[in-house]
Amino acid sequence: MSGRGVRVALLGLEDDALARTAAALPTEPVHWHVDVARRPGDGPCRRRGRASSGPRLGRRRPCRGGGGGPFTGSDPEAWRRVIEVNLVGSAITVRTFLPQLLRTRGHYQQIASLASIGAAPVMSAYCASKAGVESFSHALRAEPAPHRVSVGIAYPDWIDTDLIRDAGQHRVLRELRARMPPPARRTYAPEYVARLVVGALERRHLPYLCRACSGVSRRCEAVCRGWSRCRHAGS
Template sequence: MTRVGLEGQVAVVTGAARGVGELLARKLSARGARVALVGLEPEELKAVAGRLHGECGHWHADVTDHEAMARVATEVGERFGKVDIVVANAGVATGGPFADSDPEAWRRVIEVNLVGSAVTCRAFLPLLVESRGYYLQIASLAAITAAPMMTAYCASKSGVEAFAHSLRAEVGHKGVKVGVGYLSWTDTDMVRGADLHDVMRDLRQRLPWPSNRTYPPGPAVDRLVAGIERRSAHVYAQWWLRGMQSVRGGLPALVGLAGRREMARVESRLSGMRTGLVGAGGAADERERTERN
């Protein structure tokens, strides 16, 4: 597959203040892209921008806010003259039993991960049509196989995968390519935040290899960058995720059987489990909504 050089390309990355988004922005910039950072933490975004090569900019915006994202798209287009790449990376997570989950946190995961991705795409799609560009939707292993204690996250990532596949069929004739990026557990604030819950950490460690590992972000993001250069329809941040596609049809039955056993084992440890958004990114999202209200 032909690679598209990143030199001079304009790339928008949401959720760029930390984690995968921050590292992706740095690696795209190092390859000559001009990068627009979008996120909720202005000081963190400013710090990330200071570490980039060449021209860049940062915008404080909630990806679920239609008006804010439309404004960002307009300003990015005016600043750089075009947009070639959009990476919908912004995401939050919560964990725990659905019956005891915080309804607001559960809803917010869907809003940020699924609705926020659609809002991002809606805002930037006209610019991508102009440039015949590329939209990369960050999904997850959670889109390939669901897991107990992760109802909101799995629903949101399954949703964005379906959204991207549908969008690809709609806009391909206009020259816009659409990709889905799949990541397993990657060493980010989100995953470390989830691991603070001993039950979540225990359940994850008992997953079959290699899905029970936490992977370093560097090689994962290198694979994402390579996928962006190729305008790939599917990008796998860990090598084994590609193979999961061929067996995903049988996974719900297996997860159902194993999940029943595991949930019975940990049920006595679930009482009092905090079910808010996890990690520093989740805390930033909660602060933003508190200040807005």
């Protein structure tokens, strides 16, 4: 986006990472330390966003950690945090910036996941949050449409990030990937996925699915049944 002349705003908890990213961009970005799961109200982020030319295009970045692991042994606070960041944080982001999008007739791009349409074991928090943001975006889409504000959804699959590398430690997820159609089991470079998302933003593309999503939900169900049988036999 910055390479296309858009002035971007970077929001997150990692101050150093935000500063390094901002310094590497060709346009003059702004960045703020923000916890997206806590409503900022009319804080500095919102006021400074209004004072600048403001993003006509908005997107929500997912939570970096997926809260992976069996639900029964998971940390309740870590599990809740994934829901708060991915689902509640998406709603807070929209509530904060929708007035600006209404003024500029902008576009909101929600980052969902392949997990929105195919739940997997040991990823209950992540899958629940991504199914929630998909439903939230579908429900939201009709409300600002009369004001010429559009809402899109991106469904990335396996991206080469810490989240996916950590998920590879679980045998059931490795088996799930092995059963997926060939394009859907690939790991994609973040830069490649970013180009696809930027293209969807530019075209105001509404539902954007990465390749080979067909049949994913069915494959996930088969793996879940097999995993359940194995655990039951071993108990």
